[in-house]
Amino acid sequence: MVLCPVIGKLLHKRVVLASASPRRREILSNAGLRFEVVPSRFKETLDKAAFATPYGYAMETAKQKALEVANRLHQKDMRAPDVVIGADTIVTMGRLILEKPVDKQDAYRMLSQLSGREHSVFTGVAIVQCYSQDNQLDTRVSEFYEETMVKFSELSADLLWEYIHSGEPMDKAGGYGIQALGGMLVEAVHGDFLNVVGFPLNRFCKQLMQLYCPPRPDDPRRAEHDSIPAVDTFEDLSDVDEGGPEPARGDAGSRPQKAEAGVAGAAPAEAEGNGTPETLPPFPTRLLKLINGFKTSKALFTACKLKVFDLLKDGAPQKAADIAPKVDASVCGTERLLDACAALGLLEKSEQGYSNTEAADVYLVSDGAYSLHGYVAYSSEVTWNLFTHLEVAVRDGTNQNVSLLGETAGDVFQDVLYRSPEARLQFMRAMHGLTKLSARHVPAAFDLSGFSSACDVGGCTGALAQELAREYPRLQVTVFDLPEVIELAAHFRPAGPQAAQIRFAAGDFFRDPLPPADLYVLCQILHDWADEKVHQILGSIAQRCKPGAGLLLVEMLLDEEKREARVGLMQSLNMLVQTGGRERSPSEYRRLLEPHGFRQVQVAHLRGILDAMLATRVAP
Numbered sequence: 001m002v003l004c005p006v007i008g009k010l011l012h013k014r015v016v017l018a019s020a021s022p023r024r025r026e027i028l029s030n031a032g033l034r035f036e037v038v039p040s041r042f043k044e045t046l047d048k049a050a051f052a053t054p055y056g057y058a059m060e061t062a063k064q065k066a067l068e069v070a071n072r073l074h075q076k077d078m079r080a081p082d083v084v085i086g087a088d089t090i091v092t093m094g095r096l097i098l099e100k101p102v103d104k105q106d107a108y109r110m111l112s113q114l115s116g117r118e119h120s121v122f123t124g125v126a127i128v129q130c131y132s133q134d135n136q137l138d139t140r141v142s143e144f145y146e147e148t149m150v151k152f153s154e155l156s157a158d159l160l161w162e163y164i165h166s167g168e169p170m171d172k173a174g175g176y177g178i179q180a181l182g183g184m185l186v187e188a189v190h191g192d193f194l195n196v197v198g199f200p201l202n203r204f205c206k207q208l209m210q211l212y213c214p215p216r217p218d219d220p221r222r223a224e225h226d227s228i229p230a231v232d233t234f235e236d237l238s239d240v241d242e243g244g245p246e247p248a249r250g251d252a253g254s255r256p257q258k259a260e261a262g263v264a265g266a267a268p269a270e271a272e273g274n275g276t277p278e279t280l281p282p283f284p285t286r287l288l289k290l291i292n293g294f295k296t297s298k299a300l301f302t303a304c305k306l307k308v309f310d311l312l313k314d315g316a317p318q319k320a321a322d323i324a325p326k327v328d329a330s331v332c333g334t335e336r337l338l339d340a341c342a343a344l345g346l347l348e349k350s351e352q353g354y355s356n357t358e359a360a361d362v363y364l365v366s367d368g369a370y371s372l373h374g375y376v377a378y379s380s381e382v383t384w385n386l387f388t389h390l391e392v393a394v395r396d397g398t399n400q401n402v403s404l405l406g407e408t409a410g411d412v413f414q415d416v417l418y419r420s421p422e423a424r425l426q427f428m429r430a431m432h433g434l435t436k437l438s439a440r441h442v443p444a445a446f447d448l449s450g451f452s453s454a455c456d457v458g459g460c461t462g463a464l465a466q467e468l469a470r471e472y473p474r475l476q477v478t479v480f481d482l483p484e485v486i487e488l489a490a491h492f493r494p495a496g497p498q499a500a501q502i503r504f505a506a507g508d509f510f511r512d513p514l515p516p517a518d519l520y521v522l523c524q525i526l527h528d529w530a531d532e533k534v535h536q537i538l539g540s541i542a543q544r545c546k547p548g549a550g551l552l553l554v555e556m557l558l559d560e561e562k563r564e565a566r567v568g569l570m571q572s573l574n575m576l577v578q579t580g581g582r583e584r585s586p587s588e589y590r591r592l593l594e595p596h597g598f599r600q601v602q603v604a605h606l607r608g609i610l611d612a613m614l615a616t617r618v619a620p
């Protein structure tokens with residue numbers, strides 16, 4: 001008997017598990033799947049640094065494991081199996097990716113790094129559908145990943161060695177098995193437990209449903225579930241918060257699958273019951289979601305603009321008729337907006353009325369410590385407008401500030417973003433909220449304790465400087481930015497103990513000498529500019545640097561093939577339309593850094609939306 005109906009659909013197919021993992025075999029056979037096991041011979045030696053995200057690495061390894069088996073079986077029998085499943089599990093902490101330990105010392109090193117801390121376990125899964133024709137193998141790959149957060153207790157060296165001597169760690173990613181003795185090391189698990197053990201069964205079944213049982217247009221169940229296309233809820237966004245899973249920024253799991261999006265290569269869907277193939281394109285749920293995404297954004301922007309979330313903060317639920325006059329809006333319009341916000345997970349709706357979700361209380365009220373209200377306002381009033389001119393930007397390859405100004409901007413910052421104190425403050429609020437949230441993992445991405453002074457070039461409100469000062473109490477940080485920015489930065493200055501470590505200095509990094517420091521920081525600066533200006537900025541930093549000085553770049557890093565980093569790729573379009581700059585991959589940054597003597601580049605893929613690179617200035 002199988003609980004998941006889609007598993008039944010596979011019963012008459014030849015399914016191969018391309019894995020030697022006894023845990024994966026057990027999980028899948030417990031689920032009622034019938035399959036053969038053919039361990040993959042693919043060597044897990046892909047260059048991790050070439051991947052923008054750890055899960056990108058895990059998915060690619062899973063795919064290569066499965067393809068190796070599909071090709072081998074096809075060559076052997078001239079007939080490939082119908083489906084090959086590959087998986088790869090990794091443990092990550094900050095920029096570290098931990099696989100299976102090579103020996104006991106290695107296991108000890110891994111486990112002591114995990115002790116007392118939270119880490120992520122990613123399993124990448126590839127489902128390879130095989131089609132043989134004229135002795136040629138054709139494959140369609142569907143990939144996804146799942147993340148589970150695991151927190152270890154503080155573990156003594158004695159305990160770790162006792163555990164290692166049990167032999168359990170050696171064939172397991174991160175050097176532990178949560179399902180056996182290793183369970184004793186674990187304080188908390190957030191997410192799918194089986195994902196840690198090596199196979200995310202729940203997500204796998206959902207993926208199979210999409211591949212083998214897409215809802216048919218005349219399916220009555222569709223009216224119930226799909227009449228409103230699925231949309232990202234705000235709960236997904238709030239996962240950026242500590243403790244939640246990483247936001248799906250490069251979610252190849254949600255990369256449109258050929259078969260699902262119904263855009264190209266739609267696979268024949270199988271009719272219920274008689275097993276006869278029927279040529280029906282799958283229902284394009286994700287495509288509809290993309291088409292309608294702008295409505296979601298604008299509903300959120302409007303609710304923020306009307307200060308709905310401020311009104312509902314910490315209060316009792318209110319009905320639409322009570323809210324409407326307070327936000328100066330019609331009752332019928334307000335009711336629809338509130339219902340839409342509830343469906344998006346921004347509000348709770350009950351008999352008593354509407355109230356804020358926890359995420360709305362934290363991020364959408366205008367005065368919270370982690371408020372994104374300024375970022376929402378900027379997105380609604382500036383970015384939204386610019387994106388309506390995306391087509392021209394793409395055709396011409398230029399920013400579209402002319403649409404805001406009525407004339408071409410000479411300098412995007414001076415002429416557009418800082419054109420008035422109000423515009424400047426709006427931009428600074430947006431950047432402050434976003435940087436405060438996303439830069440929190442940056443200071444610990446590398447060991448910066450050897451530096452005593454830092455200069456955050458274009459450091460704006462000092463949001464990253466605050467994080468650096470918090471992590472390194474001996475570090476003195478200078479925030480260097482234009483005089484008109486420094487003037488307004490007082491609105492955002494820290495009051496806490498770090499305040500004494502931070503000073504603000506006014507100047508233009510294109511014209512004025514930079515303050516001295518042994519670590520220079522560029523947080524979301526280089527992405528504003530085309531290569532020529534980037535060389536100018538790096539050149540003036542290099543001039544100030546002695547050999548051994550550091551350069552910390554904080555940016556959204558794209559994957560080298562520019563296929564996976566969905567948020568970064570969207571942001572790169574944003575840079576085109578707003579400034580004419582671009583997002584880049586680690587090797588593109590390396591190529592820009594090297595001529596200025598910045599070498600020994602380390603890359604850290606971080607949780608949240610920003611990543612980091614640390615380079616060292618070498619002697620010319």
Ligand SMILES: Cc1cn([C@H]2C[C@H](O)[C@@H](COP(=O)(O)OP(=O)(O)OP(=O)(O)O)O2)c(=O)[nH]c1=O
Pocket residue numbers: 018019020021022023024039040044065087088089090091100121171172173174176177178179182196197198
């Ligand atoms: C973290 C963790 C991992 N693991 C296992 C799952 C995987 O089998 C292994 C990670 O190594 P993988 O390389 O993903 O898999 P594998 O070498 O076992 O099998 P194959 O490459 O042939 O598919 O670690 C546990 O069993 N328990 C745990 O708690």
